[in-house]
Amino acid sequence: xxxxxxxxxxxxxxxxxxxxxxxxxxxxxxxxxxxxxxxxxxxxxxxxxxxxxxxxxxxxxxxxxxxxxxxxxxxxxxxxxxxxxxxxxxxxxxxxxxxxxxxxxxxxxxxxxxxxxxxxxxxxxxxxxxxxxxxxxxxxxxxxxxxxxxxxxxxxxxxxxxxxxxxxxxxxxxxxxxxxxxxxxxxxxxxxxxxxxxxxxxxxxxxxxxxxxxxxxxxxxxxxxxxxxxxxxxxxxxxxxxxxxxxxxxxxxxxxxxxxxxxxxxxxxxxxxxxxxxxxxxxxxxxxxxxxxxxxxxxxxxxxxxxxxxxxxxxxxxxxxxxxxxxxxxxxxxxxxxxxxxxxxxxxxxxxxxxxxxxxxxxxxxxxxxxxxxxxxxxxxxxxxxxxxxxxxxxxxxxxxxxxxxxxxxx
Numbered sequence: 001x002x003x004x005x006x007x008x009x010x011x012x013x014x015x016x017x018x019x020x021x022x023x024x025x026x027x028x029x030x031x032x033x034x035x036x037x038x039x040x041x042x043x044x045x046x047x048x049x050x051x052x053x054x055x056x057x058x059x060x061x062x063x064x065x066x067x068x069x070x071x072x073x074x075x076x077x078x079x080x081x082x083x084x085x086x087x088x089x090x091x092x093x094x095x096x097x098x099x100x101x102x103x104x105x106x107x108x109x110x111x112x113x114x115x116x117x118x119x120x121x122x123x124x125x126x127x128x129x130x131x132x133x134x135x136x137x138x139x140x141x142x143x144x145x146x147x148x149x150x151x152x153x154x155x156x157x158x159x160x161x162x163x164x165x166x167x168x169x170x171x172x173x174x175x176x177x178x179x180x181x182x183x184x185x186x187x188x189x190x191x192x193x194x195x196x197x198x199x200x201x202x203x204x205x206x207x208x209x210x211x212x213x214x215x216x217x218x219x220x221x222x223x224x225x226x227x228x229x230x231x232x233x234x235x236x237x238x239x240x241x242x243x244x245x246x247x248x249x250x251x252x253x254x255x256x257x258x259x260x261x262x263x264x265x266x267x268x269x270x271x272x273x274x275x276x277x278x279x280x281x282x283x284x285x286x287x288x289x290x291x292x293x294x295x296x297x298x299x300x301x302x303x304x305x306x307x308x309x310x311x312x313x314x315x316x317x318x319x320x321x322x323x324x325x326x327x328x329x330x331x332x333x334x335x336x337x338x339x340x341x342x343x344x345x346x347x348x349x350x351x352x353x354x355x356x357x358x359x360x361x362x363x364x365x366x367x368x369x370x371x372x373x374x375x376x377x378x379x380x381x382x383x384x385x386x387x388x389x390x391x392x393x394x395x396x397x398x399x400x401x402x403x404x405x406x407x408x409x410x411x
Contacts, residue, residue: 005197006190009165010054012061017051018161018189019153030148039063039097041118043137044128046150047265049188052128055150056099059126065097072105080113087122096123103127104136111138118144152187155179161189162196166209171200176211184218186262239270244278248317255313259306268294271312282322282396286315320396328390341382348380373409 011017014024014034023030033040039059044052060067068083083098103111117123118141125145129136133147153161159182166172173181181199185192195217199209235257242250258267275290293312297305335341347365366376379386393403 006193018157041145049190050150072102100127104129104131158182243274251317280325282320322394
């Protein structure tokens with residue numbers, strides 16, 4: 001069976017990899033650690049096609065250890081037990097290096113079964129995942145690993161990879177064809193190589209891949225901006241400001257540009273941010289609603305993802321606005337940076353024993369639920385900022401209703 005092009009030309013040296021310059025430049029701690037030949041427990045996470053598996057293979061070759069490979073999508077408990085059973089094997093005197101791809105698909109019990117052997121060093125784990133490891137990996141296992149983020153590969157770096165692959169299979173590009181093919185991959189090197197392989201197999205009389213051929217292959221015929229260039233950030237900014245400015249027409253337009261460029265993740269992040277930053281306390285229920293729309297979009301994928309996201313866009317743009325939460329937390333953070341409020345009031349401390357040197361005996365905390373309206377006046381902020389005001393009610397219906405209630409109670 002013929003191997004895919006992406007596997008045939010998979011880099012075997014760090015120098016041949018594309019992208020991940022934040023990890024692979026010679027001055028980075030990660031690069032220096034890998035070059036030293038030391039191997040420790042690591043987790044690589046990031047989008048597909050960004051070099052996680054390639055990096056793990058390169059590291060494995062540098063290690064004088066027995067290499068085992070498992071994939072979380074197919075591995076079961078018995079597969080893990082077989083690896084553990086080989087720990088004291090005749091050929092494993094230098095330890096076992098286990099490369100576990102798509103670790104997020106292992107359940108908690110399966111991940112726990114590795115914990116003892118990872119902790120005592122019998123197994124060195126290198127795992128990769130496309131999901132946030134802090135959500136999907138068992139915390140005790142995660143705490144014994146160093147996490148490294150792999151980012152979407154820029155268009156220029158993908159072009160380098162495509163040119164190297166094209167040289168191997170004896171094809172050339174029209175300039176515009178190479179640029180569009182790299183752009184259409186949306187940061188996924190594997191996707192770019194698969195598209196190149198498809199196009200090269202369709203060549204008959206010529207060995208040159210043309211712009212027309214690329215346009216006929218990709219489903220984004222008019223990509224409006226590059227995720228790695230200024231236009232990307234201009235569109236992100238325009239989307240946020242249109243939402244904040246309550247212009248649903250403009251917001252829907254910028255969403256359309258992002259989705260047609262394949263930038264689903266960035267669009268979802270902006271919506272989640274705007275719901276809290278720009279609407280916030282004016283309509284707090286919008287936050288779980290937008291989260292539900294984003295979750296639906298990520299589960300559906302494109303093109304159906306456009307439907308829940310458009311609902312979220314219109315809801316945010318037409319909702320009442322308040323930035324009271326932003327102002328509150330930013331002001332509080334400023335005070336923290338200035339060293340204010342170091343000492344928590346005695347009544348709020350998590351201690352119930354007074355030392356001999358205590359000037360005031362007894363914690364004297366008042367339990368609000370024992371009082372009318374579940375509120376009693378007492379000091380919560382530290383002495384040096386006891387009169388600080390971080391949250392200020394804004395003039396929308398929801399916050400004014402809250403203000404009216406608490407004014408009545410506290411008077």
